[in-house]
Amino acid sequence: MLPRETLATAQIPGGDTLTLVSHGRDHIIMLGRDELMGTRMQFSEEQLAQLTLEQIDAPAPRVLIGGYGMGFTYRAALAAIPADGRVVVAEVVPEILAWARGPLAHLTGTTLEDPRGEVVLCDVAALIDDANDGTSPKFDAILLDVDNGPDGIVRDGNERLYTRTGIARSRDALKPGGILAVWSAAPDPKFRTRLKDAGFEIEERRVRARPNNKGPHHTIWFARAS
Template sequence: MLPRETLATAQIPGGDTLTLISHGRDFVIMFGRDELMGTRMQFSEEQLAELTLAELARPAPRVLIGGYGMGFTFRAALAHAGEGASVTVAEVVPEILDWARGPLADLTGETLSDPRGEVVLCDVAALIDDANDGTCPKWDAILLDVDNGPDGIVRDQNSRLYTRTGLAKAREALNPGGILAVWSAAPDHKFTLRLKEAGFAVDVRTVRARPNNKGPRHTIWFARKS
């Protein structure tokens, strides 16, 4: 059995510890004792971006992503967004970018130097608020992958994103026809209802963690602003 090696740790602001671990050729980010993400099960996070952009069907969308992680969603968004797109990631843990440029450099590739992309060290809720108060233009898509889902909060402050008030703010921050997409490790019927109550047209899909139709089943909500 291959040993696991701890490469680095980082503190989530106001939260638990993240640990970057290598396991042979694979990497894993642990949240406390739980596996948050890893290179063996990245497909659903890539699908978060790919399926959203396919549904959006706009040539140069303005996209906001909550959480960089290992960059799976960010890279997929850049790959499918088109030449004139703008993709912004909000990340609250600075060390995540150090890992992206260090131990995970082969995985990162040239993504962080893509002129269409930007990683901002801030709470994604702040950029949603900026779109609402006119500080920045509104978004065509908001992709949330900052937790293990609405019922799997990694950082206490993130809970507001999934409340009726938080969902209303996200809807207001979208352009007409825009999509709020939310990744989750598990289904959540009550969250589906909250999205509908916030005025979204909701499509819920189940996506495997691996592209060979294996691994855990993850849930993605696609909530469109009509």
């Protein structure tokens, strides 16, 4: 069996420690003994962007992504948006971007230099608040891949995004007809109810972690604002 090699660690603001490890040709980001994400199971994170943007008709969509991680959702969004589109990513751990330019540069390629995209070191809630307060334009889509979904394990404070208040703030940061898309490691009927109560039209999909229809199932909610 191939050993795992620790490449780097990073402290999560208000949370625990992330560890980047290699396992043969694969890379994994760990939280303690838990695998948060890895290069062998990236399909559902890519589908978060691809399936959302398939539903957006805007000629120059403005997209917000909560969480960079290994960049799976960000790269998929850049691949799907037109030349005049814009993708903004909020990431709270600075070392994540250092890893993207270092040990994970083979994944990143030139996407961090793409003029259609920007990675901002901040909590995604701050950018949602800016759109609500009129200090920045509203979004055609908000993609949340923050923590483990509504049942978070990574960082204290992430759960506020998934409360009734947090959902309402995301709804109000969207343009009419915009989509809030939320990735989760598991189903969450109570969260689905909160989305419905916020006035969203909801589609829930179960997506495999790997494109060959293998690996665990993950849940993505697509909630369209009226």
